[in-house]
Amino acid sequence: MNINMKESVVVAVREAPYRNTGMQGINDIERSVLEFSRECPKAVIVDGTVYSFDHSFDSKVSQEQLYRTLIHPLVLKALAGYDCTAMAYGQTGTGKSYSMGMSAERMSEEHVGIVPRCLKDILKYMNINDQKENHAAMGEVFASFIEVYNEKAYDLLAVDVNEPLTSRTHPRFTGGTCMPMKSQKDLLQILMLGTKNRHVRATNMNNNSSRSHAIVTIHIQQGFQHSRLNIIDLAGSESVRRTGNEGVARAEGVFINMGLMGINKVMASLSAGRSLIPYPSLNSQCSLTLLVCISPHASDLNETLSTIRFAKNAKQMKITPQLSQQIQQMQEMHQNRSSAQTTSNQSITQNLGRLLPNSVNIRRRPPLSSNPGARNSFSISIPPGAQPNSRKRARRAQNALLSSSDESDTGVAPTGVISPTVAEFLKLKKEYAELQRGLRELREQRAQPEVQAEEPPLAAERPQPSQLTFREFNSDLSSIAEEGDAIPPPPFRIFTSSPTIYNNQNAGLLRMSGVSSAPTASSSGAAVAAAEPMPGRLSTRLNSRQAQLIQDITNGQDQRPLRRSSRIASQSGGPPTERNEPAERTEGNERAEGPSQLRATSALAAIGERFTMDSTVGSQRARLSKHRAELLSLLNTASVKDLQALPQIGPKTAMALIMQRSVLGHFRNWKQVEKLPIWKDISWSRFAKAVCIEIDP
Ligand SMILES: Nc1ncnc2c1ncn2[C@@H]1O[C@H](COP(=O)(O)OP(=O)(O)OP(=O)(O)O)[C@@H](O)[C@H]1O
Structure with missing residues (x-):
């Protein structure tokens, strides 16, 4: 797998199953507003308009497929020392918590979500196993679980979960209790504790609606290197009118929407190139993978279009993933110590050139393009009045999209920095x-x-x-x-x-x-x-x-x-x-x-x-x-x-x-x-x- 360590924002869309009919497909009563096409796997057609993202998953995608395609590269980045964030956004009841695997309830293999899969891979790659002596482990892994409820952060693993992290007893945001992770069992425990403590409520739209934004952070400690993988399950955007909430639930809904608006503002700031962002998991140096969950229901069209807009804006963010400071310092030290190494590397390359046949490619990667965020975030509109054959036209548009996105792929080049990253490993291998x-x-x-x-x-x-x-x-x-x-x-x-x-x-x-x-x-x-x-x-x-x-x-x-x-x-x-x-x-x-x-x-x-x-x-x-x-x-x-x-x-x-x-x-x-x-x-x-x-x- 070729992973671009400097790819800053990856946006994917996932279709939710029908609320009443489960996975049965098109509902008799309500037509689906979403279309997916095999020819154009990156696109989704919402009510006749084609939108293209980095990935587009219909409701049949399995949890495993979703994880492998979307999140596994992020795990590798985190292991290589980059701070990374995977975030789910969407209307209430569209499967954000399900995708992220925040809940400890449904743990049969098929339904296991992103969090446990990430941890499994991280423990595997770091050679951590609670069954064996961990003398060969490459480091340590910890996890924290917090929620932001009504604009206050709470540590879901704390003894007193009702004590907000921002209260007087915690003069500074601490990031929550960090528990050592040696196996899936450890994770299950914190998920159970966190799920028990998290604010949820039944609404008209979702029997188990999260009323808070939840963040599981997996801390990867390798020597001095400390990188974080934040997995965020945002509370669903909701219309008070449609959820039918009253009283506390209604107030929660207002706070949820305010929080989401805050995230929108952060995204606008990042798109405008600002870098001083007071969010640890959403800033200009943190690789972001955004999963937007959308509903196929025609009655949800407004929310779906609003979610799509959010996803499009996310793609415009100017993020430059950076290695954690410690690694950068280590790299500098290493570079200073072997300053002549560059020359020697060049001579290695030249000498190898003498030894090897022409077909062996040992070139360095080309430099980073000036605006990596600008690709794969475009849409083609088919005017509503222009039927009858809108599907055909949409397909033609998709084909055009496909070819143009392929071209843009070749235009975006990864960095020339030679860092000891997983991608480097794979390439070197x-x-x-x-x-x-x-x-x-x-x-x-x-x-x-x-x-x-x-x-x-x-x-x-x-x-x-x-x-x-x-x-x-x-x-x-x-x-x-x-x-x-x-x-x-x-x-x-x-x-x-x-x-x-x-x-x-x-x-x-x-x-x-x-x-x-x-x-x-x-x-x-x-x-x-x-x-x-x-x-x-x-x-x-x-x-x-x-x-x-x-x-x-x-x-x-x-x-x-x-x-x-x-x-x-x-x-x-x-x-x-x-x-x-x-x-x-x-x-x-x-x-x-x-x-x-x-x-x-x-x-x-x-x-x-x-x-x-x-x-x-x-x-x-x-x-x-x-x-x-x-x-x-x-x-x-x-x-x-x-x-x-x-x-x-x-x-x-x-x-x-x-x-x-x-x-x-x-x-x-x-x-x-x-x-x-x-x-x-x-x-x-x-x-x-x-x-x-x-x-x-
Ligand atoms: N792809 C899917 N396959 C099977 N079940 C799903 C899928 N997506 C969602 N569900 C089910 O739909 C219900 C709602 O999903 P979930 O609670 O994850 O939504 P949500 O977007 O997190 O909602 P909220 O924002 O209100 O918390 C859950 O019972 C979940 O198990």
Whole structure:
């Protein structure tokens, strides 16, 4: 799923079922004023006029579909650190509370509403489970439940719910009692308490009409990062005449309408570009998803049109979602610490460009369009007198709408800010998969003898180990492993399991045909050309090869091959470079790769050196220690993207590492890294094995 973190306002419309006939469809007595068309899923036709929103749901939409399409992206945004609000608006009795899932009464799976579904996903993504020990949890989740009744806020979870939050005992609005959430059971409890305490009353329009605006806030705490997901069920707009309310109920109705008017004013202010809005969940930095519920009844047409107007105005709001301040500070810290990273990222991109086929797209996103709120909020009117074939015309209009909204989609571009967000994860994951595919293809090409014979790469053109970028190096590791000719056995216990480093996801398996298991420098060129795909597990193969090599070393025959660049150089007739010699770095290279990049590459080069280590235990230990230090410094400076180039580090782990690093300042040692709550099950030991830092020297 592609989520635009900067998409500010999403507006959807949902048709309510018929009040008397339930879901049976068109009522005999009252005609429906709403029409939906499959060809134009974003539009709703209200009494012949087409209105287009971001989503349009008829009365048959399930709660699950509604949640997945409309709210799930908001949950991901909240997890990525944005404050978000989902709000239901509409006439009384049109299903706002039902959609939002504010009630604890009807909890069969089919009818579960938005609040429980949000919490379920948030707990899942944050790895919070009350059945398990929460050592692997990514943070904590809390929830509060308040209502605004007759213009006063009440904490529905407080001991004394009749004490308004704004009273003297609470000099400042506190946001209500926050309860820790570890499971759906915890949520059910607060929903039950809240529903019990919330003001509801039977009216002519709804047996269980909410008389207050209710707000469930899910607080997501990840390190210093605190984001909120507000889920608001507004009380329904009502006409005193139609509800037939008298006395207190009538007064409530007046307050409800006043409150809704206040929200209208806020929206007008936001549309006018003002940013100082005294509403925590409806402001210029909070992503908003608005669900408007409308009635199909002809007798409700005025209210329906008024609701549609509200929705159209909402779409005009100028909202720029911002990461919470703490995250922004952390990002700044991170950017300062690795200011050279941008340059290095660029060089990674350039270098990857060299390595990858043209089809692999690693471009940055284009900048944000100037007015993102202005799209998808338009309508086409069919003049009432212009029948008889208004439906046909409406459909034509819809088609026009469809194509124009598609065009506008391409016009609105997401931000160019590279933030460690869920969208980034998804995008990076995709990019990485493409990248690996590209590398595989490239390797396959390289493995073809005729290609090699035609254009042997010159040693000078080949990137030397210390010049390699992060991913190149990784790919180099795997391609070296694939060539399979150069891997020395681990002569002491530290490396007994080190072959897993080659067995990362990049590794397509190749075997050497017609060459010995430990080829010499002179044979290695031919060996590369003779490489061919071989099924099976690399680690198993390496183990048998190790055994052979251990034997060779024990017999005093050091047949370690030269490094890859040397082999290639010898292939092209040039002089082989010195084994393990640090690559010469030109001035241009220095500039292209920032310090952190150089650290990254040298750290990885240290991993590479393991292939050609001397056999003395002392020097091995010294190298391992250097390698560990360099890799740690890499962990302290690398970006989310770069971290993912390490074996066993996926987007989530990379992001979690960055978060932890921001919280701790930097990682002091590997023990500290090992203790981080980000490693699940055996993921730490896998990672430690894969990057060869598993045993303290
Ligand atoms: N899509 C739906 N499917 C099944 N039942 C629904 C649906 N929408 C609403 N209902 C039912 O209609 C009734 C009124 O819905 P609900 O109380 O959610 O309306 P509301 O808009 O919140 O009203 P109010 O503003 O007066 O509180 C409830 O009994 C609810 O269960």
